[in-house]
Amino acid sequence: MAETDQAPPPSDQLAALNLTDTVEKHAFSDRVLIRSIVGRPDGGAGLAGQRVRAGGWVKTGREQGKGTFAFLELNDGSSPANLQVIVDAGLAVLSKLVATGTCVVVDGILKVPPEGTRQKIELRVEKVVSLGEVDPAKYPIPKTKLTLEFLRDHLHLRARTNTIAAIARIRNALAFATHSFFQEHNFLYVHTPILTTSDCEGAGEMFQVTTLISESEKLEKELIKNPPPSEVDIEAARQVVSERGEAVKQLKAAKASKSEITASVAELNKAKENLSKLEERSKLKPGIPKKDGKIDYTQDFFARQAFLTVSGQLQVETYACAVSNVYTFGPTFRAEHSHTSRHLAEFWMVEPEIAFADLQDDMNCAEAYVKYMCNWLLDKCLDDMQFMAKSYDKGCIDRLRMVASIPFVRISYTEAVELLEEAVKGGKKFENEVKWGIDLASEHERYLTEVKFQKPVIVYNYPKGIKAFYMRLNDDLKTVAAMDVLVPKVGELIGGSQREERYEVIRERILEVGLPLEPYEWYLDLRRYGTVKHCGFGLGFERMILFATGIENIRDVIPFPRYPGRADL
């Protein structure tokens, strides 16, 4: 198809052209959004005739017509759809435009392509405004089928691929859906701390945050450049002090003039100051400061040991117990040496906390929130979801529709165990033994949600022995008001509970699980003073993206994955 083949749009198309149609210019740039052209219901045809400036990166390009023009598929990240761009050889050196990854800004006129082509609109370039070239021989992510594993070694460029860009848009949509949901329901977004001194569940899996190492390295360098005084130096300084002291004494005894004595005392003070400085410096020792054989954390930045948070729950409860409905959405950390496709050292969590609410309310909120996110993606990200369905998981859109519309099954832990036992009797093999009291393993959870019910399942009222001390003790004294939301594809998506609001009961529970009371006194205060029934849950944000997209490895759904041995950039 040569450029001269480009027929003008048929007159009925021109007639249908709505003259109020305009292209959406980006608010803070002079280019248009490619989505606002090709993402229209008419595929952009209604915009034919308009002059626009477009910018983006070349997905594929090829010279045609014996080098007289080039086709470029241009994408600016605004959607998965590309704009087809046609550049004549007179406007640029075509070979510099066609390499995948090239960035171009072009001015041109939108035209309806000849019938029979896939596109409903294309851009005939009048001017190449700017060009960011690519040497295809060196470009680390050329247009070949690249595995997600390979892309993990090129974090700084992988967002230029269709898959990682689609995931970025889906992740963005889910994040804004999260804020929209909680704001619509009158929750306040609270920023819980990343740095914490509450070592909350006696975890050894926390990252420590410190300035002791860098301070000690700084000191070591300083001491090499400027060695500490020797005993001889100090003795000499001591000698000077004693001489100056003697001098003062003699002048006083000799009833010398006031100015003479003052001058002499000044000399003495200077000598004393020098001595104390030397003594101070002589105490400096290279290495991390210690006291009684242990690291002296009083010299650390926060004057005590500090860690990266594993959850904002306990802290956000202080706000729930003051302003009723709150949520936190931020990064959390685990220093676990897990090399699985489901774990990260840094991941994002959504943690709402609701006052004046019980476990039923908690389940209602969790279900409404998950449904809201599913509907949001179906409404606002269908093009990206179609890409995921085509490329990774053909059931992903149906799964969103199902979860958005079907009531979640709710069963007690005891019922869940009975169902699993029945399955075992029926011949189902599990690696982990099923009996009342066990923590449900991933295989059990997946069985319930994927095989038994084939829809989301909320399991509630777990044995207290396998759950945290802050979960509310039920009247049976054996179970606590905990709940987990299980969904097909990922298993556990949400874990939550009604919190124990009774002072005496929670105090007892802390002691029962072998924790010290002192670090929890502030948490106990929430029950001591104006206590309130409340509940909350945590949703692993990356798990939600795995669930939505069908992507297998959690390292591919967070922009900069951190795991044992890797923290690139």
Added chain:
Amino acid sequence: MAETDQAPPPSDQLAALNLTDTVEKHAFSDRVLIRSIVGRPDGGAGLAGQRVRAGGWVKTGREQGKGTFAFLELNDGSSPANLQVIVDAGLAVLSKLVATGTCVVVDGILKVPPEGTRQKIELRVEKVVSLGEVDPAKYPIPKTKLTLEFLRDHLHLRARTNTIAAIARIRNALAFATHSFFQEHNFLYVHTPILTTSDCEGAGEMFQVTTLISESEKLEKELIKNPPPSEVDIEAARQVVSERGEAVKQLKAAKASKSEITASVAELNKAKENLSKLEERSKLKPGIPKKDGKIDYTQDFFARQAFLTVSGQLQVETYACAVSNVYTFGPTFRAEHSHTSRHLAEFWMVEPEIAFADLQDDMNCAEAYVKYMCNWLLDKCLDDMQFMAKSYDKGCIDRLRMVASIPFVRISYTEAVELLEEAVKGGKKFENEVKWGIDLASEHERYLTEVKFQKPVIVYNYPKGIKAFYMRLNDDLKTVAAMDVLVPKVGELIGGSQREERYEVIRERILEVGLPLEPYEWYLDLRRYGTVKHCGFGLGFERMILFATGIENIRDVIPFPRYPGRADL
């Protein structure tokens, strides 16, 4: 005013009662939102006659009518306004209800109070549903005038005060305004990493994140419990190996049966394995692992030194150079020993990054964003802003209105210095000398925005010597395309720049400022392959709250402030 004084609402009020008016129940709780009653334009009067359940904390309470009833001012955090609640003595022990901080849930009927009272509606309680008591003698934050300094020592309870609750709502509003602004303008929210191995501006002010200390402490404990083998143990094990080896040799020489030889070889292997285990354990040394006198970071969690991020900019640029418009909104960290009212060790930053855009676009975006936030607060948080105006800064609402409506002044750095020099000539005293080339000090910035122009000022094109290497070099080769937004009350609110997109130029700049190239190779790749004109900025989120509210100390506008020596909870 005894309860019997409560006249029924006059008939015209009853007539005005709109029967479609209903109280807004919280979605995940059976209580109503107090805001949905007292926050109505009619103060709630239109809801008279409705039965509701309300829950909240008592702000003030008093027994009246010789103990026959009590007035409670109830607040649930949904707004600064309280609901007046009246409880008869027959329903509860009134003395248990009236203490500040008490949590109550009550059922009752909304009634219009007698004329002459401030309230337009009050709740006559029919049942006290639940009660979280407070012992006023022990409650750490009783109803007395508490200073913000005092409250910083009670982080877990301070959200129960009017001030900290109002700040929480304003902070929430600004956070959601931030997301709404960028989403409306087609930016994608990108989660840049908190843990980073990019030590970006050669900063010594970064917090280090490590598991080496906890691992070494674990090892130390283990070695005490289970001491490493002595040389004698190892020698003994070596002896066993040699004996077993000899035994195998003899059996083979004696042409023993195959099964005898196999058994003997197995014994030998067991002995060898035991020896190698002992040798391995004997190498374990307490303390942080070292290699060539330096800490061996290959044994740290990420196999290299890791830090907390000081900015997500460089990382978010990788997304801007792929999907065009992005922003990050997350915590950032500085390990600086600053004890000022303007610095925190952990604070939140908003960092947009715009592709196909230059410094003008950057300024346009920054101005539009700040105005958007001001309008948002005026629209959605006027009641809280009125509280701040009454209690802390009477000009704060006017300031929001001014900033929302007036175009920001834009002057070059060179013009700014000239204006400051003029001021000095006119008799203005600055602590820091004014001359071209200096970094503007806070006093200079405040002079420009508060005295000279009395409105927001954007200063652009700074000397390259005082700015970062990644800012785009202007054609004068002396200045870079940087810009700072200065606002009354806080001075610098935003800092940004057009980024240097030219590979050769940025490479030169890195070398010029004395940084090594290697850690920036990934950043250079963004310029090597498909480079794009782009710009961005950072807004200190807490600074914005200080600006909005007039609060003086940054420690009061973040829920859990972290600063040298303090990281409570």
